[in-house]
Amino acid sequence: MNYLSATKNKKYLMYISQNYSYAILRPLQAQILAHGGEVRWFLAGSEVNPSFLSSDEQRLHTISDVRSWKPDITYIPGNIVPSFIPGKKVAVFHGFNSEKRSSEGNRGHFTIRGCYDLYCTQGPNTTERFKELAQQHGFFKVTETGWPTLDPLFSDSQSNPYSSNDPRPTLLICSTFSRKLSLAPKLFEQIKRFSEQGKWRILMQFHPKMPSEWVKKYKALSNENLTFIETDNVLPLLKAADVMLCDTSSILLMFLLLRKPVVTFCNQKPMPHLLDVTQADEVEAAIEHALTKPKNLMQHIESYCQELHPYTDGQSSQRVLNAANEFLHKNEKLKPKPLNLFRNLKMRKEFNFWGW
Structure with missing residues (x-):
């Protein structure tokens, strides 16, 4: 009723x-x-x-x-x-x-x-x-x-401040704040190298409780390839990206609902809808693989979304x-x-x- x-x-x-x-x-x-x-x-x-x-x-x-x-x-x-x-x-x-x-x-x-x-x-x-x-x-x-x-x-009614004409794929990196679970302390050197390579347009956003020392370190990486963003609304970031690199933060689930692939680093519960890696030197290849949107992975993502949040209206x-x-x-x-x-x-x- x-x-x-x-x-x-x-x-x-x-x-x-x-x-x-x-x-x-x-x-x-x-x-x-x-x-x-x-x-x-x-x-x-x-x-x-x-x-x-x-x-x-x-x-x-x-x-x-x-x-x-x-x-x-x-x-x-x-x-x-x-x-x-x-x-x-x-x-x-x-x-x-x-x-x-x-x-x-x-x-x-x-x-x-x-x-x-x-x-x-x-x-x-x-x-x-x-x-x-x-x-x-x-x-x-x-x-x-x-x-x-x-x-x-699920609406395109507003313009997206993070959209870009940049032809490179857009990588969104998000992390939880717990030192035990966070990728921030463990992948700093890899992400620094990504920011110098320029292979991808990188957007970064952390949980608001992330320790300030890591926020400062990652802000210092900002250049024409990497943008660190502090915001109360992550949805435009999710819509702007092609693939996500994350750990255990629940934000990755919101990204999956857009039917986009997520690479996780040391996720505590690896699942078939995620591309999980446990070594820092595996991250780059996993991101490249995710960008191809492999059929089997995308089928697992669709099945998972139907259980997690079937509403796209x-x-x-x-x-x-x-x-x-x-x-x-x-x-x-x-x-x-x-x-x-x-x-x-x-x-x-x-x-x-x-x-x-």
């Missing part, structure tokens, strides 16, 4: 704690506004930069402001949200399940922290597990919607909005969420909020 019309005059809070959350929630914000709803942003913690807010985006500065505004629905692309934030709490995820840790039981992507009323899942390979957990716990619901972040990925934001409105409208009786006394006390202290 279509509940998009129920958006009118309702209030929707975007609760974020990282800069990348802006790009995750903005397609959803556009749908809310288009259907007559109101949107406010709450920036939690010191790792989110308020300067990324647009002039027409309205911010609530304190918990008291949020509680006075009384949102009907709160969207969260993070792991936790305080219980004293009003509104039905809807998880929209900050990335895909990149399987850096075991997802058996309640670990990693499938950890249930007792914060959410509704999970809007991205595709079959996460929906099934979350539905099992919903049945087990009884205090939340699950609806498969696709991920609103990706709506612009650019309408996931509408599905997320519809799912939250339906949940609000039906007001189904669920079990009470766990009290999480220690976590809530910690968050009250963090926000210096002691009211009710």
Whole structure:
């Protein structure tokens, strides 16, 4: 049933704690506004930069402001949200399940922290597990919607600042921040050589938590062949590149959804849809092979995408909005969420909020 019309005059809070959350929630914000709803942003913690807010985006500065505004629905692309934030709490995820840790039981992507009323899942390979957990716990619901972040990925409505007339293939290099998993410390000499060769146009983008020492070292490599980019929106970078070099960062999954090949370095869980290498001197040949788009690899990528995120219509934001409105409208009786006394006390202290 279509509940998009129920958006009118309702209030929707975007609760974020990282800069990348802006790009995750903005397609959803556009749908809310288009259907007559109101949107406010709450920036939690010191790792989110308020300067990324647009002039027409309205911010609530304190918990008291949020509680006075009384949102009907709160969207969260993070792991936790305080219980004293009003509104039905809807998880929209900050990335895909990149399987850096075991997802058996309640670990990693499938950890249930007792914060959410509704999970809007991205595709079959996460929906099934979350539905099992919903049945087990009884205090939340699950609806498969696709991920609103990706709506612009499947749209050509905007010009791309990273497009180029350069005839060379474009290599996008991305890395996670964990020293154990990151390619940044292990492939510096190889990437430096790539930047000097000029065989490819290279774009580089790191996780926002990457240690500053490595950011500085790679920025220093910048030349006519390599551009280091800091941004809150990676989608134009993904669209501009022909092949990606990555490690375990979940950004590689977004790149695969464009049906483009990824070379991984020491990925913890090599899969047939990835070209994984474990030695630095194997990286260059793997990139050259990926650029040929070998048939077998591309078939594995297609099969994987159908499980990960089968939606390519650019309408996931509408599905997320519809799912939250339906949940609000039906007001189904669920079990009470766990009290999480220690976590809530910690968050009250963090926000210096002691009211009710």
